[in-house]
Amino acid sequence: MQFGPVPLSEAEGAVLAHSLSLGEVRLKKGHVLSAEDLARLGAAGVREVIVARLDEEDVGEDAAAEALAEAFSGSNIRAANASTGRVNLHATEAGLFRADRSLVDAFNAIDPAITFACLADHSAVQPGEMVATIKIIPLAVSGASLARALGAIGVSGLAQVRAFRSLRVGLIATWLPTLKSSVMDNTRQLLASRLSLSGSELEEEIRVAHDAEAVAGEIVRMAQLHEMIVVFGASAVTDPQDVIPAAIRRAGGEVERVGMPVDPGNLLVLGSLGDVPVIGAPGCARSPKENGFDWVLARILAGEPPTSMDIAGMGVGGLLKEIPTRPQPRQPVVKQSRSPGADVAVVLLAAGRASRMGDAAGHKLLAAFDGEVLIRKMAGTALASRAGRTIVVTGHRSADIAASLAGLEVKLVHNAEFASGMASSLRQGLGALDADVSGALVLLGDMPALTPAHLDRLIEAFAAHGGTAIIRASDGERRGNPVILPRSAFAEAMALAGDVGARALIESGTWPVVDVEIGPAARLDVDTPDAVRAAGGVTESPGAD
Structure with missing residues (x-):
């Protein structure tokens, strides 16, 4: 070239x-x-x-990226459309992402023009989650380099998703007078939620005294009925001869490991009775936060029960820090009757500087429409729709925006980095959503013609497509706003940077995109004083700070 x-x-x-x-x-x-x-x-x-x-043997960036991505088919991985030499790879099944570091390193050493970046080995993933990306750096690569890279992907084990198995699980919970029954109830619900990510079911819970003999008897009985047993002790394990490991041995089973170099999660016990894994859960597994129990559980569900040496090798990366912007993925699932759209939340973006308004006209979101401040009108539209909850992301003039929303049942999230662009506000909004939210309706704060009925039409389309598609408003001919992002797109949305919104996700080709006509409201925003007045609004008082 x-x-x-x-x-x-x-x-x-x-x-x-x-x-x-x-x-x-x-x-x-x-x-x-x-x-x-x-x-x-x-x-x-x-x-x-x-x-x-391009020389005769060169292959263009998109064609090369697509050829490499196609080589991963059959590994529970699918590719999005290539764009500017990049193609993202996504899991097709819930499972355990596996990548061999030595093989990935060898792949990336073939030619600097061809790159492969992926999640950490043994990462648990859900369907639609991005697991890797292929990027062709220049505008084309040589056919020889491409052929070598394709051969490297063909080597078994470079990267794949091992699908989770759906297991029948039994829970043994020991009790002591100091342990509240409400704690045990919450533990059961949380374990059921963790298991549901793989399609597994918690079929039985039994509560017994914190005694090795009592626990051993239940292990023997449950091993005849279930494919995995989890034991939550009322007291933490402090010795290899403590109640839970002793119970596994008394039941005729084997103890693989007591303790692991993962924090939180140090006090885990791993054993088995025949082919049935038995996990003595650490106390931290009573929390939805990621811990060593999750790591061991994921490997067992993927058909790769860890050995003692596997666990001994978990120390590097084993210090787990909670990431404030990452939603907790294992919050208990509360089953209840919900109205259509209750699992869709609104993320109302109200953080920008509104620089096109100029200094004299004030902030566009504080302009008045029919006697009501615009941002309050937008929040009211969201609250009157079928969406379950509303998050408002503030930034510039956050105190004034917050004051305008006083008394409304919205959650305010401040974006201190609002000057960096829309992507930072989107990250803050998505990060504030609960784990049971299946979609986020991203609503701009300056679209006064939108009504609750418009939002409901989008939510209905989202539900009709199983919560897996991006829903986008249109005026029949042109694409507009708002959009609904499915949960499977949250991770990529939170990786965006700069003044970039949902368009980047739409153009990636990863998710189906469904356009829903809502009329002119999809294109009407008020970025300038003239636009405010043309839409029937009155600008903020001149000289506002």
Whole structure:
């Protein structure tokens, strides 16, 4: 491949290296230049362009990325559409993501032009979750390098998702006078929620005295009925001869390991009775926060029960820190009758500077429509819809925005990094959602024509498509806002940066996109004083801070 600047007279058929935007002339990186393109560029005063000229054996960036992604088919991994040389890979099943570091390193050593980045080995994933990305750095790669990379992917074990098995599970809970029954009830619910991620079911719970003989008897009985046994002790394990490991031995089973180098999770016990795994859960597993119990449980559910040496190797990365922006994925699931859309939450973005309003006209979200401040009107629209809850992300003039929302049942989340762009507000909003939310309706704060009925129409479409598609409002011909993001898109949305919104996710091709016509309201926003007045609003008092 030849790369560099060339005069327009020599650029026909070459690949544009950098995007160009000159008045009405807009050409994207990777575009193959035509004679018409060159004529328009010449008319705009351009004399040379930076291009790539592909040799006969070269393969374009998108074609190369798609070929590499296709090589992962059959590994419970599917590829999104390639764009600018990148293609993202997603799990098709709930399971355990496996990646062999030595094989991945060898792949990335083939050619710096070809890169593969993925989750950590043994990461638990859900369907639709992004597990890896392939990026072709230049505009094309040599056919020889591509062939070597394809051969490396063909080596068994480079990367795959091992699907979780659906197991029948029994719970043995020991009690002492100091342990409240409500704690035991919550523990049962939380374990059931953890198991539900794999389709497994907690079929039975038995509560016995904190005594090795009593626990051993239940292990023997349950091993005849269930495919896995979890024991929650009323008191923490302090010795290999303590109640839970002693009970496993008395039942005729084997103790693989007492203790693990993962914190929280140090006091885990792992054993078995025949082919039935028995886990003595550490006390931290009574919490939804990630801990060593989750790591061991995921491996067993994926058909890879860890050995003592496997657990001994978990120390690097075994210090688990809670990430404030990451929703807790294992909150107890409370089954109750809910109205349609109750598991969709609204993320109302109200953090921007509204710079196009100018200093004299004040903040657009504090303009008045029918005597009501715009941001309060937008929050009221969200609350009157079928959505279950509303998060409002504030930033610029957060105190004034908050005061305008006084008395409304909304949760305020402040984005201290609002100046960096929309992506930071989206991260804050999604990070504040509860774990049982299946979709986020991303609502801009400056769209006064939207009504609760419009939002309900989007929510109904989201439910009709099983909560797996991106739902986007349109005016029949043009795409607009709001959009609903499914939970499977949250991780990628929280990885966005800069002044980027949901469009990047839509264009990735990872999720189906369903357009729902709601009329002109999908395109009506008020970014300028003239737009406020044209929409029937009154700008904030001049001179507002």
